[in-house]
Amino acid sequence: MAGIRINTGSGIDPKMVDQLVEIEREPIKQLETRKKTLIDEQKLFNDLKALVSTLGTTLNGMRTKADYYKLKVVSSHPDIIEGTVDNNAPIGSYEVEVKHLAKTHKLLTQSFEDKDKTPVGFGYMTIETEEGDSFDVDIDPDRSTLQDVATQINSMDKGVKAIVINTKEKLEDDDEDNFRLLVISEKSGKQAKVTIDPDTTYLDFKEQITGRNLEMVFEDVKVYNETNKVTELIPGLVLDVKKEEPGTKINLKIDYDTDKSLETIKKFVESYNKVNEFIDKQFQLDPVTNKAGVLSKDNSLRSLRRALQTSIQFSLPSGKFQTLADVGISTDPKTGALKYDEAKAKKAMAEDYVGVSKLFIQSDDTVGIGIRMSDSVRGLQNPVSGVLPSKDREYKHILENFDKDIAVKNRQAKQREEAIRRQFTVVEQLISGMNAQGQVLQQKLGGAQG
Template structure:
């Protein structure tokens, strides 16, 4: 912006040069200045509105993602409970059947733990160069050990190259020296680790460590042994997903045993319908959608100010926002690919006049209790071509990086830059006109001053002549 005019009065004629110049400059630039101010306000409001809309869309998509978390799945029709989670934990899916089971765990599945021979030199012990072979479950993994290697550098190389395969190594220091110890996340009988190729690091993982020699440390890798209602089973993993249909078991510890090693009691696990859990999940979706709808309404609605003047929202009458809202609302009315449950309305979810969703709990309970639709709720929301998938397909073209709203924001930023350039040019014109007009009116003031001085001299001359005549 140009520097403001300081008050200035003509020394010659007494003209108010400052105000005269200000009025003339304002007359020349006011229209353009008002236009830039108005366009700036509108453009800034649009930028803010687009940002708020994208934030609301992102929050809605994050809420759907959370409800579709594979590690903590929502919309489960059944809930499993365990009487003792230190022995077994349970997760149920929509293919489960209500019931209870008695589970006894004899032993957990374990992984291989093997150690090299002792090295008196500790971590800095030199290791021969060559190709190390680490074998497990019939697979061989090759590691090239370079010259100048030490026990510690070999450990670091193993962890770098083998961690993706679940095999790690560390150095354990004991009284007689240091050992390179291998461990694995793979469990089950037959998964013992063996090492070859480097003479001093050779380990037969099927032989127990003895004295300063190499071998397995405590025991061979083993399967889990457990029973369900008296039926004996084994598993290479402590996570068992195929023993009971629709139920996943996580074995966490052995059942209590007497002095003779016999299990004294089992753990009861129960599977039951979880209508309240389903209702909570559906309500979470309805709440997330309503939050989005209310945010869009606040951006597109109109209001009246204190003078009853109509005030538009930042995105009122915006065609992109209208198209987005139409695409999202279309998903709510579409028919999904389910069997008996294909629409949200079957669960008591309906659109109200203000665009928000109403969740009718009476109709929802009837759908679960009378029509037995509980097992299909998860598929309706999270399945292939489910509500979440179709919602994201509707929103992504607008909210993704490089999408419609991103492009709109970029164009609005260009307009803001252009307006800033126009304002800078207008400021320069104001400064130029102010300087030019000030010079002109200063010159005019000086000329008027001279004319006034001459008029005074003439008047004095004639007054002197008249005075002589009278005398």
């Protein structure tokens, strides 16, 4: 009788179970793929938002006269006096003469052989400023050198500083020693005088330099200041006086800084073109896939482009420079990008800075592109009604739903996997039981044949 072939196992490949489990997880993989695609799209949209934000920041510098106007100070003698200015300063040329620089009051002691060995007395000395503040410098007998006194004065932080200087006077005069204590008022000007009563010390102070105010002649008017930095002469002007030159007439001209204004315009053109280029690229067909960009079907891009293009298409009712094209800014009809002729813009500004500015800022009778486009951008960014925040909320909502769906399907897949593995175990046990019965039967049949 032919032998009966009995399997020793179930004969079911365990990989088949894993494959069934993977089939159950396929919908999850599809959801995760769609989620990743949306996240990539969201990242691209965030890039667009960043470009729009940069454009908005640039436009903020072109909304009003205070934002847009740039002034500068040109000095005929920058080695004597220079200045800086803000937008509140009056345009014009002014004549200045520097009679005297402001100086600090300085007191000097007699000379000593060394700075850190010879005692200069002990007890105390009193220092008084012109403002009426006074303080005592206590001198310890064990710490009473020139350096000790200087350290003590400086540690008190009372508007007076002290330094030990090495004059090397002994090289010229054998009767003099090299080291002296120099006490300096930290304030300059006539009123910044320092008085020292050496009292129990061996120090003898003499006035080295008398404190003095800055003295200038501004437009034939005498002007004084406690320091050499003048901040209150006329609104918006700060002067840095470097040296005195009596008899030298200095011309200070406060004028429009066209170079800085041109920089602002150039940044605007560049930031606008980056936004335009981004949008234009989304609507272009890829020559390989013949598909447009992933954001091409997004209505927010169309809304953004329409808002920007509308803002830039305007003209002023009067004046030589009525359109942006008049000052070197034109639109490419094919791409929508702005073309910038800086030489033309510079020439226009040199001719009529105020007239050109009206194309960009809000004045009494005009509204320029700074306000028009800035308001459009702000509208797009409005947290409640803006297109961009609305799109953000849409992405957030869809991604949250993806996460919920993936979580539900993960639970279902887990339950299905457990069911499949339980069924596989039952089948394994059944087949194993049948195999065991087959072996017993084979043994019996084999014995009967014997």
